[in-house]
Amino acid sequence: MEMTGLFFYLVSVLIAGGIYAVLCLALNVQWGMGGLFNAGIAGFFAVGAYASAIVTTAASDKHLGGFGLPIPLGLVAAMIVAGATGWIVAKICVRLKSDYLAMASVGIAEILRLVIVNESWLTNGSLGISGVPRPFGDLVQGRSADLVYLAVVWFCVLCVYILCQRLYVSPWGRTLRAIRDNEDSARAAGKDVDWFRVQTFVIGCAIMGLAGGLSAHYFKFLSPSATEPLLVTFLVWVMLMAGGSGNNRGAILGALAIWFIWSATEILTSRLPPEWITRSSYIRMLLVGLLLQFVLQKFRSGLMPEKSPKIRSD
Amino acid sequence: MIDFINLYLVPGLAIGSVYALGAVGISMIFGILRFAHFAHGDLMTIGGYGVLTAVWFIPAHPLLLLPFGIALAIVSALAVDRFFYKPLRQLPTIYTVIASFGVALIFRSLAQLFWSSGNQVFISGVRMPVVLFDTFRISELHMQVISLTVIIAVALHYFLTRSKLGRAMRAVSDEPDLAAVAGLDTERVVRWTWVIGASLAATAGVFAGMDTSMHPNLGWNLLLAMFAAAVLGGIGKPMGAIAGGFIIGIAEETVTYTWLSDEALISPSYKSAVAFFIMVALLLFRPQGLFKGRLL
Numbered sequence: 200m201e202m203t204g205l206f207f208y209l210v211s212v213l214i215a216g217g218i219y220a221v222l223c224l225a226l227n228v229q230w231g232m233g234g235l236f237n238a239g240i241a242g243f244f245a246v247g248a249y250a251s252a253i254v255t256t257a258a259s260d261k262h263l264g265g266f267g268l269p270i271p272l273g274l275v276a277a278m279i280v281a282g283a284t285g286w287i288v289a290k291i292c293v294r295l296k297s298d299y300l301a302m303a304s305v306g307i308a309e310i311l312r313l314v315i316v317n318e319s320w321l322t323n324g325s326l327g328i329s330g331v332p333r334p335f336g337d338l339v340q341g342r343s344a345d346l347v348y349l350a351v352v353w354f355c356v357l358c359v360y361i362l363c364q365r366l367y368v369s370p371w372g373r374t375l376r377a378i379r380d381n382e383d384s385a386r387a388a389g390k391d392v393d394w395f396r397v398q399t400f401v402i403g404c405a406i407m408g409l410a411g412g413l414s415a416h417y418f419k420f421l422s423p424s425a426t427e428p429l430l431v432t433f434l435v436w437v438m439l440m441a442g443g444s445g446n447n448r449g450a451i452l453g454a455l456a457i458w459f460i461w462s463a464t465e466i467l468t469s470r471l472p473p474e475w476i477t478r479s480s481y482i483r484m485l486l487v488g489l490l491l492q493f494v495l496q497k498f499r500s501g502l503m504p505e506k507s508p509k510i511r512s513d
Numbered sequence: 514m515i516d517f518i519n520l521y522l523v524p525g526l527a528i529g530s531v532y533a534l535g536a537v538g539i540s541m542i543f544g545i546l547r548f549a550h551f552a553h554g555d556l557m558t559i560g561g562y563g564v565l566t567a568v569w570f571i572p573a574h575p576l577l578l579l580p581f582g583i584a585l586a587i588v589s590a591l592a593v594d595r596f597f598y599k600p601l602r603q604l605p606t607i608y609t610v611i612a613s614f615g616v617a618l619i620f621r622s623l624a625q626l627f628w629s630s631g632n633q634v635f636i637s638g639v640r641m642p643v644v645l646f647d648t649f650r651i652s653e654l655h656m657q658v659i660s661l662t663v664i665i666a667v668a669l670h671y672f673l674t675r676s677k678l679g680r681a682m683r684a685v686s687d688e689p690d691l692a693a694v695a696g697l698d699t700e701r702v703v704r705w706t707w708v709i710g711a712s713l714a715a716t717a718g719v720f721a722g723m724d725t726s727m728h729p730n731l732g733w734n735l736l737l738a739m740f741a742a743a744v745l746g747g748i749g750k751p752m753g754a755i756a757g758g759f760i761i762g763i764a765e766e767t768v769t770y771t772w773l774s775d776e777a778l779i780s781p782s783y784k785s786a787v788a789f790f791i792m793v794a795l796l797l798f799r800p801q802g803l804f805k806g807r808l809l
Binding site for chain 1 (some may be wrong): 520525548549551596597600601604605606607608611612614615616618619620621623625626630662733736740744780782783785787788789792793796797800
């Protein structure tokens with residue numbers, strides 16, 4: 200019994216780790232390839248989660264729709280809505296220089312949160328949306344459903360990885376890195392810098408939306424307080440920095456490594472005396488904050504540093 | 514009209530004072546160290562908790578115990594600069610921005626660890642507002658906050674324009690290379706930037722905590738408005754940041770007034786979005802701010 204419990208705990212860690220891997224790949228497109236600072240990851244994640252939930256749940260008078268559509272459509276909707284939100288944001292903010300974009304992205308996350316909390320016709324406000332379906336939910340029940348979902352999540356990770364890898368080695372990705380490393384020379388070479396940045400931001404946001412959709416179908420319920428937005432954003436940043444920004448495999452590795460550390464410390468701290476358990480999550484947050492400082496100072500290129508693909512001369 | 518002053522304008526000035534004091538630090542750090550300090554809000558939180566702890570032990574008015582919060586904030590800021598920001602000085606500043614984002618979380622988790630994550634108040638009990646001329650009903654705290662902020666602003670102005678150190682700070686902010694060539698000790702200027710920024714942040718944190726209550730997210734929630742105020746005033750212009758803080762505070766409060774109809778112009782639940790739109794509009798159309806600040 201102990202072993203199966205541990206096994207399914209591992210499964211749940213891997214599911215969440217997969218969702219983080221998708222987020223991390225998305226941030227890698229924006230920051231690792233495009234050099235765009237986004238501190239509003241949780242906002243786009245939430246937009247995707249709500250979009251997918253609204254599209255796939257049964258009709259309800261508590262929130263918009265409940266359109267009862269199949270889950271793949273929900274995930275597509277998550278990407279479209281999050282991507283469209285990202286497009287609006289990018290149209291306004293992408294011309295801003297790095298630090299300003301960082302400040303603006305905090306505001307965007309805050310506004311998205313305000314919309315989710317206040318527009319209860321759309322999202323049922325702070326009560327949230329329940330009864331979000333799981334893929335193959337009719338076929339498998341109970342714990343083995345987690346196994347099925349694990350496969351679904353990691354299938355998505357694989358798809359996103361292949362997409363990101365294609366983007367990275369393509370001429371488009373090369374232009375992007377040129378812009379990241381030297382904006383002026385890229386501009387001088389005739390590249391439309393702003394347009395490339397808009398595309399990058401939108402693609403990243405769409406993938407973040409996908410991650411949001413995946414988490415909605417995993418937890419089957421979502422409300423504004425279901426995740427701590429700043430913690431999600433922050434963890435993803437630490438993951439990408441530790442894994443190696445600019446490297447897609449590094450992004451996945453970083454997501455898994457940090458998420459394993461985060462989950463393992465949860466097991467350790469659950470053995471603490473009760474009055475310390477509530478505080479243990481703050482200690483973990485503190486340690487992750489310190490880990491980021493360590494990575495930034497001593498370990499900047501991450502576990503798997505970026506390697507530029509060879510230039511083919513055919 | 515009286516309602517407008519009592520319920521919108523004065524609270525706007527009070528919250529504007531908090532933004533102003535926070536924005537001065539952000540603007541100076543941006544001007545001298547050249548990065549957006551994401552942990553500034555949480556530095557305010559730390560300062561606020563410093564005073565809260567002092568209140569538990571010393572039975573005095575929280576504003577008299579401000580030095581305890583200021584000391585704690587200064588020590589925290591200098592330590593963080595020494596250990597987390599200084600090693601990254603030679604890199605592109607965006608790395609320091611990421612580091613400060615992490616420091617924000619470190620500050621916050623420390624606050625949660627030492628002072629619990631709930632709401633705590635400085636003084637319990639209901640305080641009646643002071644009635645002036647039978648019409649204006651203004652809370653005592655708001656009067657203290659606004660007048661103290663004005664005093665601090667005047668003092669800061671004289672410090673920056675008259676004292677040697679203040680002039681050195683403006684020199685480093687305006688022309689860093691020239692200042693270094695002229696033999697100014699840049700590291701000393703950096704240290705004093707943190708001392709002043711942290712002192713004002715702690716003061717603002719106590720004001721904000723007394724106005725509502727102390728909680729670990731207090732400072733982070735104010736960060737966006739303070740960035741907006743710093744941009745509005747022009748980066749590297751402390752006096753501009755003060756003006757920007759007041760403008761943002763008044764704008765946030767007065768947009769919820771019934772300007773056009775009986776409905777609030779903008780629903781109060783969206784008022785924190787006002788700062789964001791002011792900031793983005795400014796960055797796009799007048800990035801130097803109202804007072805000719807520096808461009809990145």
